[in-house]
Amino acid sequence: MSMIKVNDTDGVRIIQFNRLDKLNAINLEMYRELTAYLIEGDSNNDIGAFLLCGDKHCFTAGNDIADFLNVPNLDAEHPAIEFLFCLLGLKKPLIAAVSGPAIGIGTTMLLHCDLVYADASAQFQLPFINLALVPEAGASMLLPQLVGYTRAAELLLTGEPFSAMQARGYRLINDIVEDDELIEFSLNRAKLIASKPSAAVQQTKALMKPWKNHLKQHMQQELDCFTKCLSSDEARQRFQQFLLHK
Numbered sequence: 001m002s003m004i005k006v007n008d009t010d011g012v013r014i015i016q017f018n019r020l021d022k023l024n025a026i027n028l029e030m031y032r033e034l035t036a037y038l039i040e041g042d043s044n045n046d047i048g049a050f051l052l053c054g055d056k057h058c059f060t061a062g063n064d065i066a067d068f069l070n071v072p073n074l075d076a077e078h079p080a081i082e083f084l085f086c087l088l089g090l091k092k093p094l095i096a097a098v099s100g101p102a103i104g105i106g107t108t109m110l111l112h113c114d115l116v117y118a119d120a121s122a123q124f125q126l127p128f129i130n131l132a133l134v135p136e137a138g139a140s141m142l143l144p145q146l147v148g149y150t151r152a153a154e155l156l157l158t159g160e161p162f163s164a165m166q167a168r169g170y171r172l173i174n175d176i177v178e179d180d181e182l183i184e185f186s187l188n189r190a191k192l193i194a195s196k197p198s199a200a201v202q203q204t205k206a207l208m209k210p211w212k213n214h215l216k217q218h219m220q221q222e223l224d225c226f227t228k229c230l231s232s233d234e235a236r237q238r239f240q241q242f243l244l245h246k
């Protein structure tokens with residue numbers, strides 16, 4: 001069975017992580033599929049918005065840590081990098097529904113979403129520092145912009161997890177929804193946006209991001225640092241520790 005499930009309904013493309021035995025950790029194949037579904041949907045006239053979700057108990061535990069050990073060179077063709085730049089370039093709105101862990105890129109991808117809903121079980125974390133890594137997805141620019149420097153520094157320099165309540169206070173998510181209503185609620189928000197005039201929706205999204213070119217450059221700088229960190233002995237030891245402790 002595919003590790004990414006996709007379903008188009010009423011103008012919304014639902015993209016779902018489906019690798020529960022590994023807490024939806026995203027491997028290279030999953031990045032490739034995510035990117036392909038997003039790119040196709042962005043130019044498909046039948047699609048007006050995307051909904052990104054995981055399972056009832058898990059959004060995603062972030063990048064597959066075994067892949068960090070096996071494929072440490074994050075060049076422009078790396079599937080994770082293609083996915084991140086695809087998020088940056090998306091013209092159509094991206095809505096996320098978060099339950100359970102949303103770790104690493106599971107949190108940073110939310111900074112590229114237009115609306116984010118979570119249930120009370122959602123747990124967010126930017127654990128890069130604990131892995132001897134730096135942030136990615138432009139989080140080192142977007143997070144201070146969103147939550148202020150000192151809060152961003154707290155989240156990125158301690159790597160501590162934070163709750164749905166905290167995430168709402170930080171304005172990382174729009175709202176907390178009852179767990180059994182999360183998908184339906186988020187889907188209805190996506191359908192509502194998909195029903196609006198598409199050119200105006202896309203122009204509105206673009207106009208709200210006048211810093212996009214700057215962010216693109218910043219993401220490239222981040223990735224240069226990230227790649228260097230990824231092959232350091234310190235980082236590789238931490239990846240091995242995580243995988244061996246299981």
Ligand SMILES: C/C=C/C(=O)SCCNC(=O)CCNC(=O)[C@H](O)C(C)(C)COP(=O)(O)OP(=O)(O)OC[C@H]1O[C@@H](n2cnc3c(N)ncnc32)[C@H](O)[C@@H]1OP(=O)(O)O
Nearest residue numbers: 021022023025061062063064065066101103104105136246
């Ligand atoms: C460019 C992108 C960068 C990033 O995304 S950096 C962030 C990378 N992610 C992380 O550092 C999170 C790693 N995972 C965890 O810390 C823990 O998991 C959780 C706190 C999320 C949950 O802990 P618990 O409930 O105890 O579950 P469990 O036993 O650790 O995980 C269940 C199975 O899922 C696998 N798994 C979890 N996360 C990952 C991952 N990120 N990469 C690869 N595998 C992962 C485990 O190994 C295990 O598998 P098995 O049952 O076969 O032992």
